[in-house]
Amino acid sequence: MSAPTETPTGASWEELARSGAAQEAEAPAARRLELVTFELDGDPFAAPVAQVREIVRLRPITPVPRVPDAVRGVISLRGEIAQVLDLRRCLGLKPAVASRSSRIIVIHGEEGGVCGLLVDAVRDVLRIDEDETLAPPPGEGDLVVALCPRGDSFVSLLDLERVIELGLARTS
DSSP, rough: OOOBBOOOOBHHHHHHHHHHHHHHHHSOOOOEEEEEEEEETTTEEEEEEGGGEEEEEOOBOOSSOOOOOOOOEEEETTTTEEEEEHHHHHHTTOOOOOOTTOOOEEEEEGGGGGEEEEEEEEEEEEEEEGGOOBBBOOOOTTTEEEEEEEEEEEEEEEEEHOOOOHHOOOOO
């Protein structure tokens, strides 16, 4: 067996690794958020990746009669029926015609079900420490739970459960 190699400081790489692991165990780890970012009316929004089951291309949505205005209808996902909400309407934004970049973010619903959220475009995944987020400004209601800095702008983190609750209650 060969002798452990030493670092420029004289300690072995194994000693450094153990020391780093011990420091990591002692230091409280910042809670890391992973957020899927998407656009609505040109503005950036986000949702926790943990709540997202999948992201699918826009497909035919079957309308359902006598439902709240925010409900676009239902789609079939490999034989499973998912209700689709227009996230623009849930947030009180003006409706828009779907485009090639429009997507349906499928989230885990209550009791094992799923719900789809129609968005203008999905952008990427944002990873940020929870302590870097900022409280939303007054007047945002309880739909935006935090603002996440991104360069010179901010991404609004949505409370999806509250958004869905309001979307299902909102009628035109």
